[in-house]
Amino acid sequence: MQKNHGSDDGQGGRPRIEMSRRTLLRGSVTTLGLAAGGVLFSGNAAQALDIYNPFSGYRITGTWQDHLNDGSLGGIDYGMGVGTALPAAGAGVITNIPDNGTGGHTVTITHSDGYRTQYMHLSQFLLANGASVGKGGIVGYSGGAVGAPGSGSSTGPHVHWHLITPGGTRVNPLDYLGGGGGGGLPKTSTEQDGVPGPVMWQRTQNWLRIESGYTGPIDGAPGPRTYAALQQNLRNWGYTGPIDGVPGTNTWAALQRLAARNGYTGPIDGVMGPNSWRGFSHFINQDRWN
Known part of the structure; x- marks a missing residue:
């Protein structure tokens, strides 16, 4: 399977690692308790954060675990054609980071309580630094074509998505859905x-x-x-x-x-x-x- 991602660890706003994702569960009660207990997820924070998955209709070309296995800080890649409009996962304030290392053009949305979502490998920014955006508002356009401006180290058209906690830890946004992205519990990745x-x-x-x-x-x-x-x-x-x-x-x-x-x-x-x-x-x- 083509993953369509580089290391996606751009230099701008680079978060620090505090702990890694636990290894896959194999039926051990002890391992289950640690991994499923949520070392990166308290339960309460997710309900306070009003985000949704704006990319659920696209195919995942690189999972969170794929990125960790490749030495990245983590992320999710969704394959999509260059120029696809990118909706904000939640309301917030825009910061654009041009040529953000391997991540290429990166847009950061700072949400309530200091959480940030980031999209990488953009072909175009749409909003100015400091602009406010509502949930679902378009923040830019996808890129990722090899060698194109803004693509960073991408190996194919896609968008890379991750969430950063107020403490600076990069985490899987799919573990944090549920505050306002629709009724009931979020779907599991x-x-x-x-x-x-x-x-x-x-x-x-x-x-x-x-x-x-x-x-x-x-x-x-x-x-x-x-x-x-x-x-x-x-x-x-x-x-x-x-x-x-x-x-x-x-x-x-x-x-x-x-x-x-x-x-x-x-x-x-x-x-x-x-x-x-x-x-x-x-x-x-x-x-x-x-």
């Missing part, structure tokens, strides 16, 4: 990148609340109550072990059976990997679990 995170677990908790009597918080941080409700629900998918809130191979094998009804084609071996999580997330992204 796990369906595309196969990496489980807080939004996936929020949606899972809401599913379990609706179907299995889960009464804990919808916070994206699974613990024994979430896992016990999951085990109870997975009785429908062949789970025969105890309802003890401690997931193991039998729990994950049952979850893979559910995922197999939603596009997963791998083995039912109780070892969750990217394809298992994608199939499950296809199920959990259904509107009825919003």
